[in-house]
Amino acid sequence: MRALVIDDSRAMRRIVTGILTGFGYEVRDAEHGRAALDVLDEGWLPDLATIDWNMPVMDGLQFVSVVRANPAWRAMTMMMVTSESEHTQIVRALAAGAHEYVIKPFTADAIRDKLALLGLLPQEVAL
Template sequence: MRALVIDDSRAMRRIVGSILEDFGYETRQAGDGQQALDVLEEGYLPDLACVDWNMPVMDGLQFVSAVRSNPAYRQVTLMMVTTESETNRIVRALAAGAHEYMIKPFTADAMRDKLALLGLLPVEMCL
């Protein structure tokens, strides 16, 4: 499995990336939505993209919309991983095409549970 971790915080990219690697993912990172689109355009097609909302250049919602508007990226599962906890933000992200929404701070167990719901974990890791 492949994942793209998109967050302007290097520390958060490392945390999320480390958790995903523990679950067997190969990960790449990007510091904003535009960098993430560049990674996709270079041919790295992840199974999962974990997307922060608040980033410079291109925010997470703009990234989700851009990915959803491109049929080449249809199979990428998008999960917002953000501090934004207002209901209207969650609704906007899901309406734009995000599959799941996780609010920071979170635990590795919470990430595992979200990935299990999305069908993105091996069965043995769901137990």
């Protein structure tokens, strides 16, 4: 399976990439929503995108909206991974088309549980 990790923090990209690689994912990353769209435009379509909210150039909510408007990218599951933890923000993201929401700080177990709920946890990864 493929994942696209979108976060302006290099540290957070490394951490999320490490977790997903450990689950058997092939991972690419992008430092903001616009760079992530460039990856999709190349034709590299992931099963999962993890998306930070506050990023320069194009934020996570804008990215979700653009992806949702393109039927060719409909199969991609979008999981917000962000420090925006207010209920209203969660509702906004889900309304825009995100499938799941993980609040920073998180643990690898939290990511694993969300992926299991989404049916995106490779079978060889034990729960």
